[in-house]
Amino acid sequence: DADVTQTPRNRITKTGKRIMLECSQTKGHDRMYWYRQDPGLGLRLIYYSFDVKDINKGEISDGYSVSRQAQAKFSLSLESAIPNQTALYFCATSQPYGSDSYNEQFFGPGTRLTVL
């Protein structure tokens, strides 16, 4: 089945380290997103990309960067990790309005990141 995958699934790192979280999808969707989930704060958008050449900041982009290597791959980097970036990170994909299941967000399994 077409899916969204994330690597790694769990990561523990130290303050100041550079971390990359990777997302791949076989759904053939053009749009990809990175969200952060914290207890009581819901799903907050970090960055999103509507196609390979399009990158946009979300609500909480400070301290993060992204790279859209191909239609199927969207990576999130923490250049210098800090403890308050400890969270559950989700990648998601969607299709544009006018497509089947337009705007439905298909989420990956999540990456649990702990910054010590």
Added chain:
Amino acid sequence: GENVEQHPSTLSVQEGDSAVIKCTYSDSASNYFPWYKQELGKRPQLIIDIRSNVGEKKDQRIAVTLNKTAKHFSLHITETQPEDSAVYFCAASNLDRDDKIIFGKGTRLHILP
């Protein structure tokens, strides 16, 4: 930009009773309102959505209502079952602007035996 408020943050109901989760949005131009369910340890998944040209939509035991004038929408779950225990997120978006989705902070629903 759009802001979505969701209440309550936690809700406990007896199995078989109904549950209602409410959301308000700030951008009157928003016209698409999905609801996502996240079971423990799982990824969020879409369970139902509604567009602004419709006031109510039902799918078996779940329904969503929309009041455009008041800018609020609600999720109703009837005859609750243990498998309804999860975190529910409401969200809002503007399809005409081809815009991203903004999520509420979530409601943790507990179904009590």
